[in-house]
Amino acid sequence: MTSAIPPGEFEIIARYFSRASRRSDVLLGIGDDAALLQVPSDRRLVAAMDTLVEGVHFPVGTGARSIGHRALAVNLSDLAAMGAEPAWALLSLSLPESNAEWLAEFSKGLHDLAQRYNVALVGGDTVRGPLVITVQVLGFIEAGPALTRGGARPGDLIYVSGIPGEAAAGLAVIQGQTVEGEDSELLRHRFNWPEPRVQLGQTLRTLASAAMDVSDGLLGDLGKLCQASACSAQLELERLPASPSMRALFDVAASERFALLGGDDYELLFTVAAGRVPEFEALVQNTEPGCTRIGRITQRDPGQAVVQCLRDGRAVVVPATGYDHFSKA
Ligand code: ADP
């Protein structure tokens, strides 16, 4: 394919990012000095921002469409963890060069996901520099108690959506640590195309006692939830959802390390008070993604690790970090 003259800054904005929005709450979108947005008077504004740096948050050579998807997905995941309904996004794009093909793919990945969740891109900034993408998302929640990391109480049950570890296993696949095939394709997809759990988050808003999204690894993120809630947790390792694809390519120990320590899952980790479990299970049963109970919240005991791992009822020690860099099977 031949590329025409690389588009300049204003052409980039007009051609790839400025789109008519179907949202009536965008009073003024891309094109002026700032966007003008109508916040519903009875709701609270929820704001989140995440930056992706090439070579840090995604490997050099990742497809532009996947990068566009990911930049928005990781932000929508943060809103999902708050039980919020997404509305608007802003995009700051630092590009080493103006490349029409790359921009077409990147913007497609971003717009496709935005459209699925009715998110309007309302502004941003475009500069030359290393490949760095920052997205800010804005959404709404009902006024009233918010869903945070801090609401877990002893006795609450701990759940996770989807299959934690598959994205990290996918990164290992991308880094060439396994043979290629159907299973490696599925795992690679889990890393490149994270699905923000927006609907689940909204369902959990009044059901869960605490929630967060898993971006840095299940074990560490559960520790953060416990810290915020001033509690401890028991994680029952045999309950971790199994990934047939991960197990086809990696041994049991490596699979468990991916599940506990791997990042980039963008699944929801949340707690439900025991009394609300029947209601919760009735609501999420047979919905996508599936949710798995993986443990329970306990009283903080200063003599114990914040997150205690149990295997068949016995305490076991798992390495605190991926010290062996997720070695292959
Ligand atoms: P200014 O110099 O006044 O900040 P810019 O020329 O940077 O304005 O941007 C012009 C318009 O285009 C603004 O509405 C801005 O929000 C929008 N914009 C710039 N870059 C992007 C981008 N990458 N994605 C979406 N909107 C953008």
Ligand code: MG
């Ligand atoms: Mg600007």
